[in-house]
Amino acid sequence: MIRGIDAGLATCHNCELVVRMRDGDAHAEADCPRCHASVRFRKRNATTYVIALLVAALALYFPANALTIMYTEQFPERRADTILSGVKFLWERGSWGLAMVVFTASILVPVVKLCALGFLVVSATRRSAWHPRARTRLYRALEVVGHWSMLDVFVVALLTAVVQLGQFARVTPGPAVLPFAGVVILTMLASASFDARAIWDRGVRE
Amino acid sequence: MRCVTCNSPLYRSNGDLGAMLAVTVTATVALVIANALPLVTVTSAGHQTRATLWQAIAASYDSELPFVAITLTLTLLVAPAIELGLLLWLLVPLCARSRPLAFLSMMGLLRTLRPWRMVEVFFLGVIVAVVKLSVLATVLPGWGMFGVAVMALALASLSSFDQGALWRRAREVAS
Numbered sequence: 001m002i003r004g005i006d007a008g009l010a011t012c013h014n015c016e017l018v019v020r021m022r023d024g025d026a027h028a029e030a031d032c033p034r035c036h037a038s039v040r041f042r043k044r045n046a047t048t049y050v051i052a053l054l055v056a057a058l059a060l061y062f063p064a065n066a067l068t069i070m071y072t073e074q075f076p077e078r079r080a081d082t083i084l085s086g087v088k089f090l091w092e093r094g095s096w097g098l099a100m101v102v103f104t105a106s107i108l109v110p111v112v113k114l115c116a117l118g119f120l121v122v123s124a125t126r127r128s129a130w131h132p133r134a135r136t137r138l139y140r141a142l143e144v145v146g147h148w149s150m151l152d153v154f155v156v157a158l159l160t161a162v163v164q165l166g167q168f169a170r171v172t173p174g175p176a177v178l179p180f181a182g183v184v185i186l187t188m189l190a191s192a193s194f195d196a197r198a199i200w201d202r203g204v205r206e
Numbered sequence: 207m208r209c210v211t212c213n214s215p216l217y218r219s220n221g222d223l224g225a226m227l228a229v230t231v232t233a234t235v236a237l238v239i240a241n242a243l244p245l246v247t248v249t250s251a252g253h254q255t256r257a258t259l260w261q262a263i264a265a266s267y268d269s270e271l272p273f274v275a276i277t278l279t280l281t282l283l284v285a286p287a288i289e290l291g292l293l294l295w296l297l298v299p300l301c302a303r304s305r306p307l308a309f310l311s312m313m314g315l316l317r318t319l320r321p322w323r324m325v326e327v328f329f330l331g332v333i334v335a336v337v338k339l340s341v342l343a344t345v346l347p348g349w350g351m352f353g354v355a356v357m358a359l360a361l362a363s364l365s366s367f368d369q370g371a372l373w374r375r376a377r378e379v380a381s
Contacts (some may be wrong), residue, residue: 001211014314015373035310074342084345097338102334134210143228147324159338161265162257168250169342173271181277
């Protein structure tokens, strides 16, 4: 197996052109002949960015799950739902399929994403040789599912709007909406900052 | 075509710019439908209301959380509308074998914008909202939902095209 960096070849992050690097040094930088973006073997300071964004996302994760995401008022009832109790509500109403979808998108995906990205960035930085192919597949899966967690934000916004227009009850977004959307956006940025090529740098010193 | 080392897709065989333009036009029509027609019709105590996407955004702006309204606007209106505008800007000249104006910046913007459109997530969100609302009122999906569904499918299909085909055609045209 030969890596692009061994052959002096790097892919442009912008237009995906494979560029022959004049300088074989690991930190070499070139101008993409096709789109003029800066081409490097590896993204610069990727580890630092990913870890910083993950820590920020983790900090928002707790308020996002503990606080109320939505208040529903229909006289004389008033209920306050967290993300988890919203799933429970769907489950108890018999919408098991939908409850599973919401549980996966809102609870499972953010946790898995935080843990998996943390694992990927640590193992890549330590130049681990542990199943690089499986780790690459894990990364690609994370990129696909990442934005589905925004589901609950859309649901709350839609409910607020429709109910407000219909005037038969009152739905208000709770304080958890902001940190929840923050977790989704920060983990999306974190996974975009990660350089999957670094997974293959086992036993190679800079 | 997949990488022999890590099995990630390297490039796709689907690089037909004419087909890509056709899907872009479909998505643009769907975008107009999704924005103009009501997403859901709600009936409660004999009172009927229709909610469009714009009303949903306006209502979330009124309800103390403008941040939510901004997220909705960016992910559901701005990102898909600019993406389709960019694709039309790029594909119409490329299909007619001339180089689009500001080709490099438009391609860069297209790549930056793509991850932030979430029309398909919104579609699922409408379904969840409809089920949750059915406790309080009778809710029926409207034609706007159909527009959202078609737009989600068309946008997903657009990302499955080989983006390198745009770069290759631009180079052919330039030389």
